Amino acid sequence: MTVKILTVKEDILGANDEKARTNRALVDQHHILLINVMSSPGAGKTSLIMQTINRFKSTTRIAVIEGDIASTIDADKVSQLGIPAVQINTAGACHLDANMIRKALDSLALDQLDLVVIENVGNLICTAEFALGAHKKVMLLSVPEGDDKPYKYPLMFTEADVVLVNKTDVAPYFDFNLAAFTKAVTGLNPKAKIMPISAKTGEGLEAWFSWLEAEMKANRKGAK
């Protein structure tokens, strides 16, 4: 048989991107703000989310989608705060994809929510590649990881709307240069908001809370 050439020129992750758009449409229909929190393992995503829940749970209806390769440890922690939590176990995959998020959204009472926080699998590479449909991407980088990460994982830093520099409470023990880090991040992504925080002591968290509050307000306004 003769070999024919078919021109395709289609993005391999196009189907995921399309699914992500339908996720966005779904949360928009329910006036929910959807945020995707990404970082390396152990940077403090769960601690940040728990602080955020404690700050907003009296005024905002929150749910959390937890992505982990295995276990329900994170979802259990969130559930203890009285917040609906969906645990996704990716069974080896290093990231969440739009389809997993759709299934998780379908299991939540969307008409009773204002904010859905996705805690992605701890990973700085793969998570940046897969659109989920979130309104905002929040990236967490902890002081012990070092200030050179924007050069090593440029895609993640290019994609983030907010970059939280966590664990400032241990900064005296590390050589983290915040000025150099800020320069590297804004070089790649001038619109990224960089906020030093400690999810443990609460230092700097007010700036993060104000940002989130403003985003929720803007989202509600946009919905009207």
Next chain:
Amino acid sequence: MHEGSIVESLLALAVENAERAQASRIVTINVVIGELAGVVEEAMEFYFGFLSKGTIAAGAGLSFKRVPAQLRCRRCSNVFAPASADLRCPACGEAGVEIVAGRELYIDSLEVE
């Protein structure tokens, strides 16, 4: 290691296009990968080997075209290929850059029978 999911999507897209053209077998999949896409070719081939079993893409070759990273300086508009860990503009030293090329991840074409 997101190559598993990427190969699943690649396979679905390739099979869909080949079937639409009423091809009976995919011989080669020509894939374009940007340097910044974070995809390892050997890992793609590994997953492709077993995920393609039982499909019209079984036994097909993956041919990769690599696109080098290109950055554009936000100050002087110089377009350059970054050195490994230094993304600053070599012409003016500015740290502000945007990615012009290197994020590609698509199927360019299929060779089918």
